[in-house]
Amino acid sequence: MVKKQLIMEKSLELFAEQGFEATSVQQITKRCGISKGAFYLSFKSKEELILALIDQFMEQFLSNIDYTVRNAKNNENLLYDFYYISFASFNKYSNFAKIFMKEQAHSVNNEMFTKLHYYYQLHEKAILAMVEKLYGDEVNEIKYDLVYCIKSFMRTYTELLLFSNTLPDLETLAQSLAEKTNILAKHMTIPYVTHGFVPLFTHPQNEEGTKEEIIRFIDQSLEEVEESIEKESLVLLKEELLTPTLSQALIKGLIENIRNHPQCIWTAYLLRNYYNF
Amino acid sequence: MVKKQLIMEKSLELFAEQGFEATSVQQITKRCGISKGAFYLSFKSKEELILALIDQFMEQFLSNIDYTVRNAKNNENLLYDFYYISFASFNKYSNFAKIFMKEQAHSVNNEMFTKLHYYYQLHEKAILAMVEKLYGDEVNEIKYDLVYCIKSFMRTYTELLLFSNTLPDLETLAQSLAEKTNILAKHMTIPYVTHGFVPLFTHPQNEEGTKEEIIRFIDQSLEEVEESIEKESLVLLKEELLTPTLSQALIKGLIENIRNHPQCIWTAYLLRNYYNF
DNA sequence: TTGACAAATGACCGCCTAGTCATTAGTATA
DNA sequence: TATACTAATGACTAGGCGGTCATTTGTCAA
Known part of the structure; x- marks a missing residue:
């Protein structure tokens, strides 16, 4: 969702200038050029x-x-x-x-x-x-x-x-x-x-760090990622979590593949922790 | 003015708990047990x-x-x-x-x-x-x-x-x-x-630090101070500023006399700076 | 062109804010 | 007791807030 990103960017500017409390939703929507209602379609509250x-x-x-x-x-x-x-x-x-x-x-x-x-x-x-x-x-x-x-x-x-x-x-x-x-x-x-x-x-x-929690993060990343290599790496890592077969080196490589993708940063972090890399 | 001190004490508690913005004048007056109007008699704004x-x-x-x-x-x-x-x-x-x-x-x-x-x-x-x-x-x-x-x-x-x-x-x-x-x-x-x-x-x-500014602070302290020794010291220090006659040691002693009085702290600080003690 | 659906709007609500001011209470003097 | 004056009150105003929702706009396929 592009709008969500827009709101996050513009609100960040305002928050940095004025702080959280002093910045109103009105100001945010004004800077984004959207209506108040549109804001609440992306976020359910400030x-x-x-x-x-x-x-x-x-x-x-x-x-x-x-x-x-x-x-x-x-x-x-x-x-x-x-x-x-x-x-x-x-x-x-x-x-x-x-x-x-x-x-x-x-x-x-x-x-x-x-x-x-x-x-x-x-x-x-x-x-x-x-x-x-x-x-x-x-x-x-x-x-x-x-x-x-x-x-x-x-x-x-x-x-x-x-x-x-x-x-x-x-x-x-x-x-x-x-x-x-x-x-x-x-x-x-x-x-x-x-x-x-x-x-x-x-x-x-x-609970972050348990196998189930990491799989949930992988699923979430999978929904948001478009690129094929990252997608494939995520799928393989998920399979590996469910039924371990790959070598340490392969796993590390797969994690490396996703580590810099915006939507996978936290997933990669949790995986590194899980495998103790 | 006792009320002013009460407001400052109680508001300090609230500000420390919640911060400035999150604390309303209503809350302050409630904790002080006074009315809103009374607050604005002591301070012209929050x-x-x-x-x-x-x-x-x-x-x-x-x-x-x-x-x-x-x-x-x-x-x-x-x-x-x-x-x-x-x-x-x-x-x-x-x-x-x-x-x-x-x-x-x-x-x-x-x-x-x-x-x-x-x-x-x-x-x-x-x-x-x-x-x-x-x-x-x-x-x-x-x-x-x-x-x-x-x-x-x-x-x-x-x-x-x-x-x-x-x-x-x-x-x-x-x-x-x-x-x-x-x-x-x-x-x-x-x-x-x-x-x-x-x-x-x-x-x-x-402009703090100029002779005139310090005299203004002394006058202010004089109005607020009750104790005779502090009062006399302030008067002597003011005279000394206008027409220098006393020795360094005497001046330093006079400043020492007022240094710990709540209403003279800043005056003493400015004087120490002025005389380079 | 029509109809169906999603996206977007902004007037509106209830609430809280800082600050005001006509009114009242309390007190000291004559 | 009457008068004069100050201290204190709290209902009130105007404005901003976060959040809602009936309505309008835009975009498709049929």
């Missing part, structure tokens, strides 16, 4: 639109990071790549990133709060995985605190990137933060965050 | 109330930090004290701090935006002054970036402090961040922020 935007961006963003961390051949460039890909994502989807910065703690309502915290924890998990991969057992005492430092850097420097008018220099930024992180990992002795992530709020155990 | 709250807290907070940095006898505990006093302030005025975290980038309107950025820059200036005092010329290349790192830490760990339910351990927190800062100052070689603070937005040169 809230649903917001949740859809969050999903779209966070899935993209997190799967990018996850892919980078998992597929890093060596540790040499991992930290740099992590920062680079993160800031590049924020830069590319700057409109969403701006909203994210503004509304993060706002939690307009419960469902949005739940969703954001869910993605937030996935992000922390990805960073923690990276820290463990990079520094191993040497940093066991300080690793949770280190994750927090990394998150600190990302937050503040992303803000600088998004809201200052200077031209971003992503290479230097990634280098600078990678250096800082390495320095802290090497010399820090007094951590503050020590007990892992105190979940601010207990998230109902998500 | 916006004026918000701006007053921002002023009250930021003046308190910044003057605390400024005092700590200026009066540090040696560099040994300065960094620790800075972090400690900052987090203690945030902890004490947690309701305001929560609002501040939530609404920072929101800029409901232009006047609030201007105000926040003004205080924001004062904060950066105070941190920069501390960095220079601590590390001198050794960190010239990286000092602006270091300021940004300090701000990063403060942001994220304040959030942890405010929104997690764990008991805060301010000593450890201040120690931990002081160590991190020292480590970075010692080892960092690749700064990202190099050109000083690119003012995101040019702030109209505030």
